[in-house]
Amino acid sequence: xxxxxxxxxxxxxxxxxxxxxxAAAGAAPACKPSLSPADEAAMTGLINAQRxxxxxxxxxxxxxxxxxxxxxxxxxxxxxxxxxxxxGMAWAHGRxxxxxxxxxxxxxxxxxxxxxxxxxxxxxMAREYRLTGVGAARDCTGLIYFTVNLMSAG
Numbered sequence: 001x002x003x004x005x006x007x008x009x010x011x012x013x014x015x016x017x018x019x020x021x022x023a024a025a026g027a028a029p030a031c032k033p034s035l036s037p038a039d040e041a042a043m044t045g046l047i048n049a050q051r052x053x054x055x056x057x058x059x060x061x062x063x064x065x066x067x068x069x070x071x072x073x074x075x076x077x078x079x080x081x082x083x084x085x086x087x088g089m090a091w092a093h094g095r096x097x098x099x100x101x102x103x104x105x106x107x108x109x110x111x112x113x114x115x116x117x118x119x120x121x122x123x124x125m126a127r128e129y130r131l132t133g134v135g136a137a138r139d140c141t142g143l144i145y146f147t148v149n150l151m152s153a154g
Contacts, residue, residue: 031140033077035070039136039144042107047124047132047148050115056125059150064091065133069147072101076145077137089149096152098123103145107136110146128152 048058068091076082082103089097100120104110114120123129129150137145 033074033137033139035074036136036138036144039107039138039146040066040069040134043111043134043136043146043148044132046107046111047134051125054125056127057130059130059132062131062133062151065131065149065151066135067133069133069135069149070137071135072147073135073137073145076101076103076147077139077143082145091149092151095154096128098126098129098150100124100148100150101146102148103143105143107144110144114148123150124148126150 044059044061051058082101084099084101089099091097100114100123102110102114102120104113114124130153131151133149135147135149139145
């Protein structure tokens with residue numbers, strides 16, 4: 001099992017890496033990485049179930065956060081560096097925001113790894129975050145890349 005995580009906090013980025021990615025292959029992949037709306041919905045559902053269990057208001061999907069999450073996840077699935085982009089979280093437009101990125105073979109493994117990481121858990125369970133956009137993309141090996149964008153409502 002390979003699970004890799006990164007967490008971003010509102011004004012500071014905290015990186016956690018549980019594994020190393022192999023170097024990019026020289027040949028073009030035989031398949032084309034693709035978005036995975038089912039994995040996005042499953043991750044959002046797991047986050048809201050955990051928030052409900054901890055008596056934290058649920059997060060609601062927001063179109064711009066979803067768009068940015070999908071863009072980031074698809075880029076990583078295509079071979080972009082598994083890291084937060086420089087320049088912060090422009091999508092937050094000055095509001096409090098956070099971003100978790102994870103890579104795992106299954107939604108459940110990615111979610112459990114984030115729960116087990118204090119920084120990732122703090123992002124997902126923060127009461128101030130009421131909006132989300134979870135992007136998910138599968139690469140040619142079946143690994144799922146997640147970008148969980150979270151933002152305050154006001």
